Amino acid sequence: MRHGIVILPQDPWLVAREKWQRAESLGFDHAWTYDHLSWRSLAGEPWGATVPTLTAAALVTDRIRLGTFVASPNFRHPVTFAKELATLDDISGGRLIAGLGSGGTGFDAFVLGQASLSPRERHERFTEFVDGLDELLRFESGSETAPESVGVGAGFSFDGAWYTARHSRMVGEPVQRPRMPFVLAANGPKGLALVSRVAEGWVTTGGDGLTGEQWWRAVAELSARLDEAAVAGGRDPLTLDRYLSLDSGGVFSLESADRYEELCGRAAELGFTDVISHWPRAEGIYAGREAVLDEVAGRLAEERDVRD
Secondary structure, three states: OEEEEEOOOOOOHHHHHHHHHHHHHOOOOEEEEOOOOOOHHHOOOOOOOHHHHHHHHHHOOOOOEEEEOOEOHHHOOHHHHHHHHHHHHHHOOOOEEEEEOOOOOOHHHHOOOOOOOOHHHHHHHHHHHHHHHHHHHHOOOOOOOOOOOOOOOOOEEEEOOOOEEEEEOOOOOOOOOOOOOEEEEOOOHHHHHHHHHHOOEEEEOOOOOOOHHHHHHHHHHHHHHHHHHHHHOOOOHHHOEEEEEHHHOOOOHHHOHHHHHHHHHHHHHOOOOEEEEEOOEOOOOOEOOOHHHHHHHHHHHHHHHHHO
């Protein structure tokens, strides 16, 4: 199992830098930050931008993979975001994971004056967003692999219900081939079908509003539905990485090393390949002690030594 940590974009960079470097030195496999303009109970607190934060993190780390948790179409266009992702992947030396979601219904959905969308509209927009990114990030401008519909070197164009592009140009050849991995957040049947069609991984926070055993049952049911969607789409379910947000079921995973170990064990039993927790905050949501990170890292290092 691989282990990830979310570092919220709240600290001045002189403080945040140490956290990103420490996440790598502690042995975490991947580190993430939220892609929001502000977030829920922390809306009145400092909150930095996602891409600059990950770019800075890429420059002060060497090994750890970096990801968006998860990028939202609420305030993004596939063309501009594809260029940001491709540039960031280049800067990081091919360490980027593109976590993508359909966009929440809170502050981010309305701050730019958007109309309220139905669940169906949000899914249709998400599908168009993901498909646009997929094609753009695979596109090698001026090469023989350029889509025939636009001609070699002519740029990439598309017309959709939500997004339009005219001869868009990309940064260059993809650093990761055929492109960086996509990890999609989805719980509904259409979303899970999209995961099985286009993504390398799936991430879930489980059932909304559920806690305890109800949450774990919902996680198991969602994972089983992903299996069904993959089979229906002609894909081996085992080819999909599965990421579980451990802090979504009413318990903070890093309240203690024992708690973290327990939750990781339950995730492994359900077939998850990756788990993600949150860097302990001083107070409020995800409040905890950073000393727990050291204990968790020690246990994970011991496990790796045993496997090796």
